[in-house]
Amino acid sequence: MTTTRTAVITGAASGIGLALARRAAVDGMNLVLADIDAVTLATAAASLNINPDRLLLLKTDVRKAEQIKALADAAYDRFGAVHLLCNNAGVALGRVVWEHTIQDWEWVLGVNLWSVIYGVSEFLPRMQAAGETAHIVNTASAAGLVSTPGMAAYNVSKHGVATLSETLYHELKATNSPVGVSILCPAWVPTGIGRSERNRPADSGAAMEPGEFSAAIEKGMGKAIASARLSADDMANATFDAVGEKRFYIIPHRGMISSIETRFKDISELRNPTPLS
Numbered sequence: 001m002t003t004t005r006t007a008v009i010t011g012a013a014s015g016i017g018l019a020l021a022r023r024a025a026v027d028g029m030n031l032v033l034a035d036i037d038a039v040t041l042a043t044a045a046a047s048l049n050i051n052p053d054r055l056l057l058l059k060t061d062v063r064k065a066e067q068i069k070a071l072a073d074a075a076y077d078r079f080g081a082v083h084l085l086c087n088n089a090g091v092a093l094g095r096v097v098w099e100h101t102i103q104d105w106e107w108v109l110g111v112n113l114w115s116v117i118y119g120v121s122e123f124l125p126r127m128q129a130a131g132e133t134a135h136i137v138n139t140a141s142a143a144g145l146v147s148t149p150g151m152a153a154y155n156v157s158k159h160g161v162a163t164l165s166e167t168l169y170h171e172l173k174a175t176n177s178p179v180g181v182s183i184l185c186p187a188w189v190p191t192g193i194g195r196s197e198r199n200r201p202a203d204s205g206a207a208m209e210p211g212e213f214s215a216a217i218e219k220g221m222g223k224a225i226a227s228a229r230l231s232a233d234d235m236a237n238a239t240f241d242a243v244g245e246k247r248f249y250i251i252p253h254r255g256m257i258s259s260i261e262t263r264f265k266d267i268s269e270l271r272n273p274t275p276l277s
Helices: 015-026 038-046 065-079 102-130 152-174 192-199 212-226 232-245 254-268
Strands: 006-010 030-035 055-059 084-087 134-139 179-184
Touching (some): 006 015, 006 102, 015 030, 055 065, 102 152, 102 179
Parallel strands (some): 030 055
């Protein structure tokens, strides 16, 4: 059995991904860090102050199945095992449904949902074959549990991550797998996700100019992110606590619970969706 445990984290150059890397480093784990921005990733990794023997960096476009496979191959070639997989890479776009281009949908779903599908597909069979206790954390969002106006592609991607993870949880439990799974569902956190366009690949085009309602949504998102009270480090600490407890739902922003409960009450009572406050 492997003595030093290894964590693989996507979207690790900043925000929650970097915070997860910091916490994993403090816990003495080997780190395999992936991000589409190789320069920022290298700078972020240098800030961790860990032995280079415990670190592997890989530029990765998580929209690409072959690059996730390369990430898995590299992690296993270097460290022999993976004990924690954080499918964390994410982007956001504030637009009403009719102002989403097809390329917007493909970009957001590619990063937020398909990357999780690829990550689970590549890593889980290897983790199960190793027979060691391991865990997968999929970063969803509070937007995967409610449906906020002006965030259609983001909401769809995160709802997808939530149901994929819930399904996987049931399957792992039913088969007595040594691998566990959790979903991290943050609300607003002061990270760079509101500036996701900075890392939008050229083959994904560019978002159209927002209309009045979409522009107001973008402005509101910016204010909410800037004024957020819980930090990326809070998200990382909550995540590691949940993994230690083998707890599935990680919802650090407890104020979201009432909105989640209202949504499910709307469903159970067959009433129209209640506007989100």
